Amino acid sequence: MTEKLQLRTYAKLNLMLRINGINEIGYHDLFMVNQSLDLYDYLKFEKNDKQGIVLDDGTSIDPKKNFVYKSAKYISDNYTPINLNIYLKKNIPMFAGLGGGSADAAATIFAINRLYKLNLSNKELIDIAKNIGADVPFCIFGGSKIAEGVGEKLTDINLDSYYYLLIKPNLGMSTKIAFKEYDERVGYTNNLSSIENIVDLKDNKIDIEFIKANFYNDFEKVMLESFSVLNKIKTSLYKCGADFAQMTGSGTTMFGIFHDKKTRNVAYYKLKNRYDNVYRCQSTDKGIKILS
Numbered sequence: 275m276t277e278k279l280q281l282r283t284y285a286k287l288n289l290m291l292r293i294n295g296i297n298e299i300g301y302h303d304l305f306m307v308n309q310s311l312d313l314y315d316y317l318k319f320e321k322n323d324k325q326g327i328v329l330d331d332g333t334s335i336d337p338k339k340n341f342v343y344k345s346a347k348y349i350s351d352n353y354t355p356i357n358l359n360i361y362l363k364k365n366i367p368m369f370a371g372l373g374g375g376s377a378d379a380a381a382t383i384f385a386i387n388r389l390y391k392l393n394l395s396n397k398e399l400i401d402i403a404k405n406i407g408a409d410v411p412f413c414i415f416g417g418s419k420i421a422e423g424v425g426e427k428l429t430d431i432n433l434d435s436y437y438y439l440l441i442k443p444n445l446g447m448s449t450k451i452a453f454k455e456y457d458e459r460v461g462y463t464n465n466l467s468s469i470e471n472i473v474d475l476k477d478n479k480i481d482i483e484f485i486k487a488n489f490y491n492d493f494e495k496v497m498l499e500s501f502s503v504l505n506k507i508k509t510s511l512y513k514c515g516a517d518f519a520q521m522t523g524s525g526t527t528m529f530g531i532f533h534d535k536k537t538r539n540v541a542y543y544k545l546k547n548r549y550d551n552v553y554r555c556q557s558t559d560k561g562i563k564i565l566s
């Protein structure tokens with residue numbers, strides 16, 4: 275029986291994010307096009323001798339509030355007692371719109387399913403995941419997907435692979451506050467013409483021209499108004515040859531898409547000393563990679 279598992283869990287990027295409205299439990303109904311990127315956190319899981327869930331995460335997060343702990347505790351309370359030592363090494367920046375906490379939760383659910391041979395169906399995995407956070411279902415499966423509802427309705431799409439440059443200024447944004455700001459400052463238009471466009475997504479290959487013509491992030495306008503550095507980053511990405519530049523999630527990371535690696539790398543060397551936290555990465559077709 276496997277007693278140990280080491281994983282990489284990948285960041286999520288929102289290529290498109292539309293806020294449709296608020297549902298009956300106060301959560302926002304969303305339409306997202308998500309892509310996994312090869313920027314990752316590392317997790318190691320090892321069974322212990324009835325010591326419960328022991329987390330070593332090297333972060334400032336209260337251990338009991340860490341999504342890793344919360345996920346393991348949820349399964350321990352609802353399925354089977356969990357006795358695991360868990361080590362987490364974070365690389366994905368926090369409060370960045372890159373779903374780092376969700377990726378860690380996804381890795382934990384995935385690992386426990388394997389280590390404890392729970393044989394959970396995809397639906398059961400999603401049901402557990404959505405209890406922990408809106409991005410956790412996507413992060414379990416990853417790749418290129420439409421995520422709808424709160425984030426639990428997933429549909430595969432055919433999206434080209436690209437090179438990315440991520441720039442995360444030293445300002446974080448809480449998802450909860452970002453939704454509040456959006457509600458107060460923008461509200462809802464339910465733009466039906468864009469919904470029709472998006473329906474095509476499920477059947478067609480999405481290329482950079484489609485992205486340029488159709489994709490946006492509803493949070494972006496609000497954040498660009500609040501933080502002028504985000505505008506500067508966006509302009510810099512375009513000046514350095516990005517085919518498309520936008521904010522991911524509720525911010526504050528801005529991303530540039532490049533069709534070739536060389537242009538992306540030249541942009542990296544130009545911008546890495548101008549801005550804080552500049553990352554090079556590319557699309558990946560899964561959410562989690564087993565190392566051993």
Ligand SMILES: C[C@](O)(CO)[C@H](O)COP(=O)(O)OP(=O)(O)OC[C@H]1O[C@@H](n2ccc(N)nc2=O)[C@H](O)[C@@H]1O
Nearest residue numbers: 288300301302376407408409410424449450453523524
């Ligand atoms: C904005 C996105 O990052 C886009 O990928 C996600 O939808 C947010 O996902 P997440 O970080 O996993 O969010 P959660 O931890 O579930 O929620 C944080 C807070 O954001 C608000 N929230 C989140 C998701 C959603 N669809 N509607 C919301 O109103 C809620 O106030 C919630 O308390």
Ligand SMILES: Nc1ncnc2c1ncn2[C@@H]1O[C@H](COP(=O)(O)OP(=O)(O)OP(=O)(O)O)[C@@H](O)[C@H]1O
Nearest residue numbers: 340341368369370371372373374375376378449523
């Ligand atoms: N393992 C974890 N990694 C990062 N944040 C965590 C983790 N566990 C709990 N959290 C909490 O989650 C919040 C930040 O999450 P995260 O870094 O995923 O934000 P984000 O990048 O803005 O994500 P999203 O795009 O999903 O909004 C903080 O309140 C933090 O305390």
